[in-house]
Amino acid sequence: MSEERRDAFKLSCDWLSIQEVVDTVSSTSCGALSVFIGTTREDEVEGRKVIGLEYEAYESMAQSQFSRLCADIRDHWPSVIHICVHHRLGWVKVGDASVVMAISSPHRRDSQEAIQHCITQLKANIPIWKKEVYDTQEASWRENSE
Amino acid sequence: MSEERRDAFKLSCDWLSIQEVVDTVSSTSCGALSVFIGTTREDEVEGRKVIGLEYEAYESMAQSQFSRLCADIRDHWPSVIHICVHHRLGWVKVGDASVVMAISSPHRRDSQEAIQHCITQLKANIPIWKKEVYDTQEASWRENSE
Amino acid sequence: FVKLCVIVLYFAQSKDLTGLKVEEISPVPTPISSGDLWGLLLQRHPRLSILQDHVVLAWRDLYIPIGEEEVPLRDGDEVAVVPPLSGG
Amino acid sequence: FVKLCVIVLYFAQSKDLTGLKVEEISPVPTPISSGDLWGLLLQRHPRLSILQDHVVLAWRDLYIPIGEEEVPLRDGDEVAVVPPLSGG
Numbered sequence: 001m002s003e004e005r006r007d008a009f010k011l012s013c014d015w016l017s018i019q020e021v022v023d024t025v026s027s028t029s030c031g032a033l034s035v036f037i038g039t040t041r042e043d044e045v046e047g048r049k050v051i052g053l054e055y056e057a058y059e060s061m062a063q064s065q066f067s068r069l070c071a072d073i074r075d076h077w078p079s080v081i082h083i084c085v086h087h088r089l090g091w092v093k094v095g096d097a098s099v100v101m102a103i104s105s106p107h108r109r110d111s112q113e114a115i116q117h118c119i120t121q122l123k124a125n126i127p128i129w130k131k132e133v134y135d136t137q138e139a140s141w142r143e144n145s146e
Numbered sequence: 147m148s149e150e151r152r153d154a155f156k157l158s159c160d161w162l163s164i165q166e167v168v169d170t171v172s173s174t175s176c177g178a179l180s181v182f183i184g185t186t187r188e189d190e191v192e193g194r195k196v197i198g199l200e201y202e203a204y205e206s207m208a209q210s211q212f213s214r215l216c217a218d219i220r221d222h223w224p225s226v227i228h229i230c231v232h233h234r235l236g237w238v239k240v241g242d243a244s245v246v247m248a249i250s251s252p253h254r255r256d257s258q259e260a261i262q263h264c265i266t267q268l269k270a271n272i273p274i275w276k277k278e279v280y281d282t283q284e285a286s287w288r289e290n291s292e
Numbered sequence: 293f294v295k296l297c298v299i300v301l302y303f304a305q306s307k308d309l310t311g312l313k314v315e316e317i318s319p320v321p322t323p324i325s326s327g328d329l330w331g332l333l334l335q336r337h338p339r340l341s342i343l344q345d346h347v348v349l350a351w352r353d354l355y356i357p358i359g360e361e362e363v364p365l366r367d368g369d370e371v372a373v374v375p376p377l378s379g380g
Numbered sequence: 381f382v383k384l385c386v387i388v389l390y391f392a393q394s395k396d397l398t399g400l401k402v403e404e405i406s407p408v409p410t411p412i413s414s415g416d417l418w419g420l421l422l423q424r425h426p427r428l429s430i431l432q433d434h435v436v437l438a439w440r441d442l443y444i445p446i447g448e449e450e451v452p453l454r455d456g457d458e459v460a461v462v463p464p465l466s467g468g
Contacts, residue, residue: 018181022164028188028241034261035164035181038468041252042174057467058391058460064441087467095174099468106187108265115180116258119468127438127460128467129392141393143464184380203379204303204372210353233379245380265380273350273372274379275304287305289376 025082032108048134058127171228178254194280295319383407
């Protein structure tokens with residue numbers, strides 16, 4: 001029953017496919033599959049309307065920080081089978097997914113706790129940045145609060 | 147900015163589309179969308195291999211219990227925007243999703259907590275039953291432990 | 293005592309044990325407790341006794357434990373036999 | 381003192397402030413602390429000072445706070461300027 005465990009990470013300028021991320025973590029040894037999707041909210045900041053986000057990453061370090069994050073998840077939740085994170089780069093318009101992640105485990109509690117940890121740690125440690133772009137053609141770099 | 151909040155429930159004998167469930171809860175006022183997918187694990191019980199599950203429901207009551215569950219979720223997490231649960235009925239082979247649920251909210255903590263509550267309460271309160279079917283052609287009704 | 297007709301729905305094990313998905317029972321005396329109603333079903337289908345202590349009834353979208361409590365049935369009401377749930 | 385060449389990568393605000401994605405700096409003295417390395421970058425690009433106290437460096441897949449700690453650079457190493465993260 002031993003199965004190779006996948007840690008899959010992709011930075012992509014294309015639209016993210018939820019089905020592709022889910023398929024990557026599917027396993028007949030798993031009864032539970034938790035998914036988190038982060039999207040750009042429609043927002044107004046001081047009278048300016050956010051029309052989208054512009055993402056960039058330090059790609060090689062993002063990959064290595066992701067590997068570290070996966071090791072950390074597997075330490076805390078050894079029953080986790082597969083982990084997959086796809087993150088958009090470049091222009092992401094309001095409403096589109098900027099990140100899709102999925103984690104599979106035999107029982108639901110593990111994948112649910114692990115996915116919360118995964119998004120929190122991604123925001124804290126993976127070198128990715130976003131700039132909010134407004135309808136006034138202005139833009140400003142964001143900072144994760146956590 | 148006030149938006150009609152959707153509580154969508156479907157019992158279906160067809161393959162469940164994750165994208166359809168996700169689309170149902172999408173909203174430009176939401177930055178976070180949490181999804182849970184329950185699948186049939188490959189399992190062996192006393193030397194018999196599980197090949198699939200046979201689901202049935204008390205459909206009218208399942209719908210009313212779902213409405214009650216949604217009211218409960220909205221009580222606990224008032225910021226939740228949309229809730230969607232699709233559950234399979236009939237024959238579900240090993241590896242297929244038996245339930246797909248998604249909840250959207252402006253910030254991630256709410257949809258993540260709400261989705262955990264949703265699957266726990268669905269298992270406890272929504273009148274659905276499954277029978278495990280083995281490769282020996284035997285079968286047995288299951289009982290949720292929680 | 294008024295007597296009335298009740299539609300009983302059987303799910304999961306109770307469906308297998310009775311061989312029925314639905315049946316009409318009449319006459320059912322009223323007022324009746326959920327325990328006595330379950331007793332009526334046991335008389336008709338003795339094999340249901342293996343569900344004793346693992347079953348509740350459902351009536352008007354409410355789960356009703358089997359016991360002393362009176363079920364204010366009306367003529368033509370639907371009552372379901374609810375073995376342990378296993379959705380999800 | 382050995383002097384060496386370092387490749388500096390600028391991201392997010394630091395890219396906008398310097399107008400550069402990457403530049404080669406040489407000669408860089410070694411040993412050098414992360415604080416002195418940041419000082420070198422400030423000399424070249426005074427506008428970076430608005431990131432003071434809101435920035436770290438990254439070197440060999442590690443985040444390096446700006447301070448007294450020595451960074452054991454080798455010739456040709458890549459060092460990145462890392463403003464506050466905002467992924468997800």
